[in-house]
Amino acid sequence: MVSLSLNNVKKRFGKTEVLHGINLEINTGEFVVFVGPSGCGKSTLLRLIAGLESISEGELRIGDGRVNDLSPRERGIAMVFQSYALYPHMSVYRNMAFGLRIDGDRRDEIDRKIRATAAKLHLEPLLNRKPGQLSGGQRQRVAIGRAIVREPRVFLFDEPLSNLDAALRVRMRIEIARLQKELRTTTIYVTHDQVEAMTLADRIVVLQGGRVEQVGTPISLYHQPANRFVAGFIGSPAMNFLPATLVDADYRSCAINVAGHRVSGIPRLGGMIGQSVTLGVRPEHLSLEPCEGLALDGQVESVERLGDITYLYLSLNGDTENLLTVAQKGDHALARGAAVRVHAPHTVLHLFDAGGQALQNTV
Amino acid sequence: MIKQRGFPFHILVFILPGLLIYTLFSAWPLLDTLLLSFFEESGDQRVYSGLANYRLVLTDPDLSAGFWNALGNNGVFFLVHVLVQNPIGLLLAALLSLRNLRGVRTYRTLIFMPTLLSVVIIGFIWQLILSPLWGVSETLLGYVGLESLFDAWLGKESSALLTLALISVWQFVGIPMMLIYASLLAIPDELLDAAHVDGASPLRTFWQIKLPLIAPTLGLVTILTFIGNFNAFDLIYAVKGALAGPNFSTDILGTYFYRTFFGFQSSLGSSTLGATVATLMFLIILAGVALYFYGVQRRLQRYPM
Amino acid sequence: MNSNLQRGINTSLIHLVLGLYTLVALFPIFLILVNALKTRKGIFNDPLALPTTDTLSFEGFQKVFSQSDFLLYFSNSLIVTLVALFFVLLLGAMASWALSEYRFPGRRILTLFMAMGIMVPIRLGTVSILELMVSLELVNTRTALILVYIAQGLPLAIFILTEYMAQIPKELKEAARCDDVSEYRLFFQVVLPLTRPAIATVAVFTMIPIWNDLWFPLILAPGEGTRTLTLGVQQFIGQYVTDWNSVLASLTLAVIPVLVLYLFFSRQLIRGLTAGAVK
Numbered sequence: 001m002v003s004l005s006l007n008n009v010k011k012r013f014g015k016t017e018v019l020h021g022i023n024l025e026i027n028t029g030e031f032v033v034f035v036g037p038s039g040c041g042k043s044t045l046l047r048l049i050a051g052l053e054s055i056s057e058g059e060l061r062i063g064d065g066r067v068n069d070l071s072p073r074e075r076g077i078a079m080v081f082q083s084y085a086l087y088p089h090m091s092v093y094r095n096m097a098f099g100l101r102i103d104g105d106r107r108d109e110i111d112r113k114i115r116a117t118a119a120k121l122h123l124e125p126l127l128n129r130k131p132g133q134l135s136g137g138q139r140q141r142v143a144i145g146r147a148i149v150r151e152p153r154v155f156l157f158d159e160p161l162s163n164l165d166a167a168l169r170v171r172m173r174i175e176i177a178r179l180q181k182e183l184r185t186t187t188i189y190v191t192h193d194q195v196e197a198m199t200l201a202d203r204i205v206v207l208q209g210g211r212v213e214q215v216g217t218p219i220s221l222y223h224q225p226a227n228r229f230v231a232g233f234i235g236s237p238a239m240n241f242l243p244a245t246l247v248d249a250d251y252r253s254c255a256i257n258v259a260g261h262r263v264s265g266i267p268r269l270g271g272m273i274g275q276s277v278t279l280g281v282r283p284e285h286l287s288l289e290p291c292e293g294l295a296l297d298g299q300v301e302s303v304e305r306l307g308d309i310t311y312l313y314l315s316l317n318g319d320t321e322n323l324l325t326v327a328q329k330g331d332h333a334l335a336r337g338a339a340v341r342v343h344a345p346h347t348v349l350h351l352f353d354a355g356g357q358a359l360q361n362t363v
Numbered sequence: 364m365i366k367q368r369g370f371p372f373h374i375l376v377f378i379l380p381g382l383l384i385y386t387l388f389s390a391w392p393l394l395d396t397l398l399l400s401f402f403e404e405s406g407d408q409r410v411y412s413g414l415a416n417y418r419l420v421l422t423d424p425d426l427s428a429g430f431w432n433a434l435g436n437n438g439v440f441f442l443v444h445v446l447v448q449n450p451i452g453l454l455l456a457a458l459l460s461l462r463n464l465r466g467v468r469t470y471r472t473l474i475f476m477p478t479l480l481s482v483v484i485i486g487f488i489w490q491l492i493l494s495p496l497w498g499v500s501e502t503l504l505g506y507v508g509l510e511s512l513f514d515a516w517l518g519k520e521s522s523a524l525l526t527l528a529l530i531s532v533w534q535f536v537g538i539p540m541m542l543i544y545a546s547l548l549a550i551p552d553e554l555l556d557a558a559h560v561d562g563a564s565p566l567r568t569f570w571q572i573k574l575p576l577i578a579p580t581l582g583l584v585t586i587l588t589f590i591g592n593f594n595a596f597d598l599i600y601a602v603k604g605a606l607a608g609p610n611f612s613t614d615i616l617g618t619y620f621y622r623t624f625f626g627f628q629s630s631l632g633s634s635t636l637g638a639t640v641a642t643l644m645f646l647i648i649l650a651g652v653a654l655y656f657y658g659v660q661r662r663l664q665r666y667p668m
Numbered sequence: 669m670n671s672n673l674q675r676g677i678n679t680s681l682i683h684l685v686l687g688l689y690t691l692v693a694l695f696p697i698f699l700i701l702v703n704a705l706k707t708r709k710g711i712f713n714d715p716l717a718l719p720t721t722d723t724l725s726f727e728g729f730q731k732v733f734s735q736s737d738f739l740l741y742f743s744n745s746l747i748v749t750l751v752a753l754f755f756v757l758l759l760g761a762m763a764s765w766a767l768s769e770y771r772f773p774g775r776r777i778l779t780l781f782m783a784m785g786i787m788v789p790i791r792l793g794t795v796s797i798l799e800l801m802v803s804l805e806l807v808n809t810r811t812a813l814i815l816v817y818i819a820q821g822l823p824l825a826i827f828i829l830t831e832y833m834a835q836i837p838k839e840l841k842e843a844a845r846c847d848d849v850s851e852y853r854l855f856f857q858v859v860l861p862l863t864r865p866a867i868a869t870v871a872v873f874t875m876i877p878i879w880n881d882l883w884f885p886l887i888l889a890p891g892e893g894t895r896t897l898t899l900g901v902q903q904f905i906g907q908y909v910t911d912w913n914s915v916l917a918s919l920t921l922a923v924i925p926v927l928v929l930y931l932f933f934s935r936q937l938i939r940g941l942t943a944g945a946v947k
Contacts, residue, residue, distance in 0.1 A: 475934075617791075638795045
């Protein structure tokens with residue numbers, strides 16, 4: 001069941017268009033994460049959905065109705081802000097009650113809802129405190145509580161974890177995931193952190209330059225990026241890109257020339273023989289162990305040993321500007337300058353055309 | 364090698380010139396004035412007279428009436444500012460700080476303009492405008508059908524003080540407006556977004572979110588108004604002269620101080636009595652400031668935003 | 669419901685209120701400027717009209733310039749304001765630097781002592797100031813005014829500049845000290861340039877009350893030769909109170925310089941006002 005849909009939604013500030021026609025459908029109970037580099041329009045899109053910015057063109061529907069002209073309250077959304085935006089002069093209790101009182105709920109009803117929510121988030125001992133007396137993590141939980149208590153149709157999160165330290169961020173991430181599974185409320189979550197996106201999302205929407213680059217489950221984005229941008233954005237360390245030429249192709253497979261090697265049997269099609277393409281291969285898919293498929297000869301320029309994993313940076317054909325990143329499991333003591341050969345199987349190779357689009361597997 | 368430092372002469376060089384001028388021409392005269400209020404002139408000599416001057420100013424049947432009258436008038440003058448100037452300043456600031464409003468810069472620049480002009484100039488300008496001779500005010504009131512209300516407000520004992528206070532309000536409304544405007548701008552946008560998402564109307568946001576958050580600034584504006592008002596002189600002097608007529612109905616502490624010090628008409632001025640009045644003004648201002656710091660400011664919590 | 673329409677109405681209402689108040693704020697000044705350029709008849713027949721060829725007249729201005737030493741008053745005001753301003757900024761910045769940078773015994777008390785001058789109006793010490801000036805033989809000199817105005821301006825200047833200077837990054841000062849720069853050169857060549865924005869704010873706050881003051885010129889320097897513009901206009905109007913042309917012209921002459929300056933510096937001033945209050 002569709003809970004929220006965007007139909008060719010555009011946003012202009014003056015003459016500058018910052019969102020160029022967004023189309024998206026979000027199902028009831030789904031956890032959707034908007035991710036992208038800063039300035040990609042993800043926060044603006046969230047604010048459009050919240051009703052904090054007006055929609056210049058297109059249609060936004062929540063439930064059955066068009067909500068373009070409705071206020072945030074009428075849309076039935078609740079939002080958690082990056083700075084938490086708790087009212088500093090009100091106690092935690094009053095912060096949570098503020099919206100309910102405006103809704104005109106009865107006093108005992110408000111009290112019941114707040115106590116229930118507080119129990120869920122372990123906020124009971126904090127109810128009479130002011131935000132200034134809370135730690136960062138506590139404020140974050142209050143902000144979430146303030147959103148939950150409204151019992152909204154859609155939760156909106158705007159980079160809610162970016163002001164927390166690393167350890168707390170992991171804990172809150174797990175907490176948010178747990179709550180969402182428990183409440184089954186449709187959730188839209190904006191972040192620039194791809195780990196948050198990968199771990200929280202049912203589906204990820206990758207945005208860039210005010211456009212949707214790809215929508216899909218975290219794993220499908222990882223394995224089948226639709227274009228070079230998504231391929232480079234998802235995954236850490238980022239995917240290696242190498243210039244290549246398509247030299248042969250038949251019904252099932254093709255062959256390319258890359259860095260002086262011919263690689264055949266790549267199960268991808270599309271493109272024309274002689275065409276310049278880009279080969280993409282993730283660092284964690286490259287291995288020192290020989291296997292059928294891609295083989296590259298390089299020279300070790302730099303080694304980072306983390307104990308459980310070793311990062312190698314290789315120059316190919318003496319090119320020290322564009323180093324190839326290799327993530328090798330285990331500890332490897334390789335000397336700088338050593339010549340190595342790395343391998344990757346056919347199945348993990350990605351090909352992109354000159355425009356950056358993935359060459360589709362037509363099999 | 365750490366250089367062995369001698370006496371830090373540079374600190375003295377930095378601080379002494381300013382400290383000297385401030386002490387000599389501000390702090391010392393103030394202290395001297397306080398001391399002078401315990402002396403009286405006797406021929407060429409000044410002799411210690413204890414609290415005699417205060418008794419004279421505060422309780423003497425002939426002299427004290429002037430002081431109490433001036434104090435009362437000053438109270439009214441201050442009250443008009445608190446009740447008219449600061450609410451108007453708040454209203455203007457609240458409107459100016461609304462998001463996405465065009466022309467804010469022009470409005471605030473123009474509304475602040477009168478504040479920059481000399482009180483003397485402002486006094487004369489309004490004297491002309493309110494003059495029945497010229498008739499500008501009557502004509503303007505006529506446009507809205509109220510010309511019958513017009514009167515020589517500045518000349519009447521019953522309305523002169525109020526009129527002068529309103530002129531002062533007109534001139535200085537820019538200051539509370541700016542201070543409040545700045546503190547409204549300091550409220551984070553996300554907080555107002557949160558209120559909007561919670562369904563709060565602009566009016567409710569103003570009363571329940573913005574106003575409590577700028578309460579410390581409102582307190583500050585009030586105490587600044589207090590200090591300014593109980594130290595005012597120029598406007599009354601420019602419009603009404605040292606006699607603060609009609610019949611002392613516009614006399615405030617500043618003009619009363621001036622007359623006591625320099626004398627007027629037949630009565631001679633007195634340095635020591637002047638000093639006494641100045642000391643009383645000092646004590647009043649001090650009391651106001653103390654009340655603000657210990658009574659008001661403590662309760663008006665400043666919240667980290 | 670149509671929320672766009674509602675919003676439009678609200679916005680119009682806000683502009684109406686602000687526009688009306690702007691009119692209230694400007695109208696009296698406008699009235700003076702316009703009528704100063706009219707004949708006596710024009711002033712009284714239709715005060716609200718702009719000058720026409722019939723009513724245009726510079727009679728008042730001629731009178732002001734011939735009957736009073738207007739240019740002298742103006743230059744007195746200018747000298748007193750600028751010299752006092754210069755010393756408030758220089759001495760204020762120096763003292764602020766000492767108070768914010770060096771730890772020495774009595775620093776807190778000294779800071780408090782200077783801050784007192786913000787709350788306690790210097791006017792209350794007038795009796796003693798006058799006696800002091802008499803004994804220094806400075807009555808009826810511009811020097812007397814300048815000294816008093818420096819003392820008046822220093823507390824606020826030091827208050828604002830101390831806060832500002834405390835925020836100058838330590839690294840900048842330490843880098844200079846590592847190069848063995850003397851404390852004086854450090855102040856004049858590193859600190860002072862960095863403090864420029866705050867100094868501009870202080871300048872505006874210091875200048876206006878000095879230029880507009882009536883009290884001290886009246887008491888310390890009422891003589892013809894040292895009269896400031898504000899005092900001069902006040903006395904001129906007292907003398908020619910029924911001569912409307914002259915009165916309006918002298919008011920206009922007193923207003924114009926301030927308006928011109930304001931139009932140049934309004935952005936700076938308002939930024940200073942709003943920035944100072946945020947803290």
